[in-house]
Amino acid sequence: MKMSVGFRKSLFGFHTEDVLSYIEKSQKKFADKEAALSEQLDLLEKELARSNENAVKLQNEKFEIEKKLAEFSEKYEEIERLSENIGKLYLVAQANAQAIMANSEQSVQLAESEVEKNLTALQEAHASLGELKDHIQTTSESFVSEVNTLIRSLDETRRTIEENAKGSREQKQQFDEVYESLVK
Numbered sequence: 001m002k003m004s005v006g007f008r009k010s011l012f013g014f015h016t017e018d019v020l021s022y023i024e025k026s027q028k029k030f031a032d033k034e035a036a037l038s039e040q041l042d043l044l045e046k047e048l049a050r051s052n053e054n055a056v057k058l059q060n061e062k063f064e065i066e067k068k069l070a071e072f073s074e075k076y077e078e079i080e081r082l083s084e085n086i087g088k089l090y091l092v093a094q095a096n097a098q099a100i101m102a103n104s105e106q107s108v109q110l111a112e113s114e115v116e117k118n119l120t121a122l123q124e125a126h127a128s129l130g131e132l133k134d135h136i137q138t139t140s141e142s143f144v145s146e147v148n149t150l151i152r153s154l155d156e157t158r159r160t161i162e163e164n165a166k167g168s169r170e171q172k173q174q175f176d177e178v179y180e181s182l183v184k
Contacts, residue, residue, distance in 0.1 A: 030182065037178055044171050051164045054157050061157075072143045079136055083168050086128050093121040 008015045065123045 007132055035179060037175060040171055040175050040178075044168055044175075047164050047168050047171075051058055051168075053160055054161050054164075058154065061150055061153060065147065068143065068146060072139065075139055079132060079139075082128075082132060086125050086132065089121060090125045093118045110115065 008018055010016075097115060
C-alpha cells in the first residue's frame, strides 16, 4: 500500500530513495518560493525608495511654494505702501485743489497755475495707479499660475504615491499569503 507522497515500503520502513527524493523535491519547492519572495521583497523595497523620493520632491515643492508666497507677500506689502503713498498724494492734490478754488477770486492766475500742477500730479497719480494695478494683476496672475502648476504637480505626486502604496499593500498581502502557506 502506497502513502499519499508515494513512499514504497521496505523491510525496515520506507525506501530511502523515495524519502530522499521527496525531501529534495520539497527543498527545491521551498527554495523556489524563497527566491520568489525575495524578488517580491526587492520590488517592495524599490517602491518604498520611490515613495521616499516622491516625499522628498513634495517637501522641496512645498518649500518652493512657501518661498514664492513669501516673495509675493513682500511684493504685495510694497505695493500696499506705494498705493498708500499715492492715495496720500491724491488727497493732498485734492486738498490743494479745493484750497485754490476757495481763493480763486483773489488770484485767478495763481489758481489756474496751481490747478495745472495739481492736475498734473493727479494725472501722474492716475498713471501710477494704472501701473500699480497692472503690476498687481501681473503678479497675481503669475503667482496663481505657479500655484496651479504646483497643485497639479502635487496631485500627480499624490496619485503616484497612492498607487505605489496600494501596490505595496497588495504585494505585502501576497507575500503574507505565500509566507503563511510556507509556514503551514
